[in-house]
Amino acid sequence: MSTPLIAALDVGSTKVCCFIASEDSDGSVRVAGIGHQVxxxxxxxxxxxxxELEHSVRAAMEAAEAMAGERVRAVVVNVSGGQPNSANVRIEATLNGHPVDDSDLRRILEHGRAHHDVPDRVQLHAIPVDYTIDGNEGIRDPRGMFGDRLGVAIHVISAATGPVRNLSTVINRCHLDVAARVASPYAAGLACLVEDEKELGVTCIDMGGGTTSIAVFLGGQVVHTDVLPVGGHHVTSDVARGLSTSVALAERLKTLYGSAIPSAGDDREMLKVPLVGESEDGASNQVPRSLLNQIIQPRLEETLELVRAHLEQGGFDKLAGRRVVLTGGASQMQGVRDLAGLVLDKQVRLGRPVGFHGLADATGGPAFSTCAGLVRYAIAHPPAPQRGRKAAGGYESDGGKASGFGRIGQWLKKNF
Ligand SMILES: Nc1ncnc2c1ncn2[C@@H]1O[C@H](COP(=O)(O)OP(=O)(O)OP(=O)(O)O)[C@@H](O)[C@H]1O
Ligand SMILES: [Mg+2]
Known part of the structure; x- marks a missing residue:
C-alpha cells in the first residue's frame, strides 16, 4: 500500500524541479512523475x-504531471531566499501536577513560537529539540510524565517575509497552493543523511548554483541551518572572467575538465577556449588545464572556509562531530570531497537521495537532494489524525502564517 501522492517543488537558483511521489509500505519512496527546467x-x-520564474515553474510542473498522469493542486516547496537561518529558544511552563499530554506540548510550542516572533520574518519551522521536566534534560517524549515545570528547547528556522511571499505569489500564479514550506538545507539533509549520522552528529552541505547551504543534525534532529549566498555559479563566472570566455562555455569547461585539486598532468593537457563574443570555431586561446583549476580551487576553498568559519562561530564545529556530507549539483566537481576534507578537517562523503525508486541516474543525483527531501518532509508530517506516538517531537508545522498545523493534512486529502 502506498501513501497519497505528494508533490514537491524545489525552486533552485539554476533549476526548478518537481517530484510527484508516494511512500511504499517498506518506507522507500516511489517517484511517479519528475519535471525539471532551467x-x-x-x-x-x-x-x-x-x-520568468512562473514560466519555469509551470514547465517543470507540467512535465511532472504529464509523467505521473495526475493534476497537482498544492506543493511542498523549499525556501532558500530571505536568509533562512536558525535560532534556539528555551521556554518553560508550569504543569499544575498533571501528567504531560499533547495539549501541553502544543501550548508550550505555540508559546515558544510567539516568544520568537521576529518582525518581518516568517517562521518556517519550530522544532522541539529537547524537553526538560523540573530541569532534568534529555527527555525526547515527555508525554505521560509528572513534574512541576515543563521546559523545551525549540529550534526555530525563519526567513525574511518578502522573499518568501514573492515565491508563494509565483506558485499561486501557477494555480498551485503552498502546502508547506521547508528550509532548503533542512530538506537536503532529510534526503541524503542516514539515521545514524543524524543521531551521532553530521553537517550536510548542499553546494548549489547560487547558494551553499548548511544543516547540522544531532540527536536525530536538525539543530542548525544557514544559507550562504555563494555557489557553483560563482565558480563559473570566475572561469568565464579568468579565461575571457562566455558563461556557457565556462560552465562546460568547468564541468568537463574542472577539478578542485590539482593533479600531475594538468600542465600538459591543453584546452581550447573560444574567446567571448566569438563562435566556437572563431578566435580561441589554448590554455593548460592547470590554469582552469587554478581559477576553480581558490573559489571553492573560499566557500568551504566560509562554511568552516560559520560553523566555528556558532559552536557547531565541535558539536556536529567529524562527519560531513556534501550534496547539491556543485558537489559533483572532481576533487571537491578531498578539498572539503582538508579545509573542514572532517570525514567527508558525497550524498544523494537515499531510498528513492523511479529516479534515473541523472535525477537521482546530488542536485536532486532538496527535492527528494521535500518529499521526505511531507511523509514525516502526515495529517494530524495519522500522527502516532512515533511522531513525538514531530509537532513541527510549516509554521508560516499562511498555513497552520492541519493544513498539510487537508492538503494530502484534497490534493489529488
Ligand atoms: N559535474 C559538475 N561539476 C561541477 N559542478 C557541477 C557539475 N554539475 C553541476 N554543477 C554545478 O552545480 C550547480 C547547480 O547545482 P544545483 O542544481 O544543486 O543548484 P540549484 O539547486 O539550482 O541552486 P541553489 O540550491 O543554489 O538555489 C551549477 O553551478 C553547476 O555548475
Ligand atoms: Mg538547490
Whole structure:
C-alpha cells in the first residue's frame, strides 16, 4: 500500500524541479512523475523576476504531471531566499501536577513560537529539540510524565517575509497552493543523511548554483541551518572572467575538465577556449588545464572556509562531530570531497537521495537532494489524525502564517 501522492517543488537558483511521489509500505519512496527546467528569474536562492520564474515553474510542473498522469493542486516547496537561518529558544511552563499530554506540548510550542516572533520574518519551522521536566534534560517524549515545570528547547528556522511571499505569489500564479514550506538545507539533509549520522552528529552541505547551504543534525534532529549566498555559479563566472570566455562555455569547461585539486598532468593537457563574443570555431586561446583549476580551487576553498568559519562561530564545529556530507549539483566537481576534507578537517562523503525508486541516474543525483527531501518532509508530517506516538517531537508545522498545523493534512486529502 502506498501513501497519497505528494508533490514537491524545489525552486533552485539554476533549476526548478518537481517530484510527484508516494511512500511504499517498506518506507522507500516511489517517484511517479519528475519535471525539471532551467530556473529563470532566480538569483542566489531568491526570486528576481516573477514572470520568468512562473514560466519555469509551470514547465517543470507540467512535465511532472504529464509523467505521473495526475493534476497537482498544492506543493511542498523549499525556501532558500530571505536568509533562512536558525535560532534556539528555551521556554518553560508550569504543569499544575498533571501528567504531560499533547495539549501541553502544543501550548508550550505555540508559546515558544510567539516568544520568537521576529518582525518581518516568517517562521518556517519550530522544532522541539529537547524537553526538560523540573530541569532534568534529555527527555525526547515527555508525554505521560509528572513534574512541576515543563521546559523545551525549540529550534526555530525563519526567513525574511518578502522573499518568501514573492515565491508563494509565483506558485499561486501557477494555480498551485503552498502546502508547506521547508528550509532548503533542512530538506537536503532529510534526503541524503542516514539515521545514524543524524543521531551521532553530521553537517550536510548542499553546494548549489547560487547558494551553499548548511544543516547540522544531532540527536536525530536538525539543530542548525544557514544559507550562504555563494555557489557553483560563482565558480563559473570566475572561469568565464579568468579565461575571457562566455558563461556557457565556462560552465562546460568547468564541468568537463574542472577539478578542485590539482593533479600531475594538468600542465600538459591543453584546452581550447573560444574567446567571448566569438563562435566556437572563431578566435580561441589554448590554455593548460592547470590554469582552469587554478581559477576553480581558490573559489571553492573560499566557500568551504566560509562554511568552516560559520560553523566555528556558532559552536557547531565541535558539536556536529567529524562527519560531513556534501550534496547539491556543485558537489559533483572532481576533487571537491578531498578539498572539503582538508579545509573542514572532517570525514567527508558525497550524498544523494537515499531510498528513492523511479529516479534515473541523472535525477537521482546530488542536485536532486532538496527535492527528494521535500518529499521526505511531507511523509514525516502526515495529517494530524495519522500522527502516532512515533511522531513525538514531530509537532513541527510549516509554521508560516499562511498555513497552520492541519493544513498539510487537508492538503494530502484534497490534493489529488
Ligand atoms: N559535474 C559538475 N561539476 C561541477 N559542478 C557541477 C557539475 N554539475 C553541476 N554543477 C554545478 O552545480 C550547480 C547547480 O547545482 P544545483 O542544481 O544543486 O543548484 P540549484 O539547486 O539550482 O541552486 P541553489 O540550491 O543554489 O538555489 C551549477 O553551478 C553547476 O555548475
Ligand atoms: Mg538547490
Amino acid at each position: 530556473a529563470h528569474g532566480m538569483r542566489q536562492g531568491a526570486v528576481v523576476d516573477m514572470e
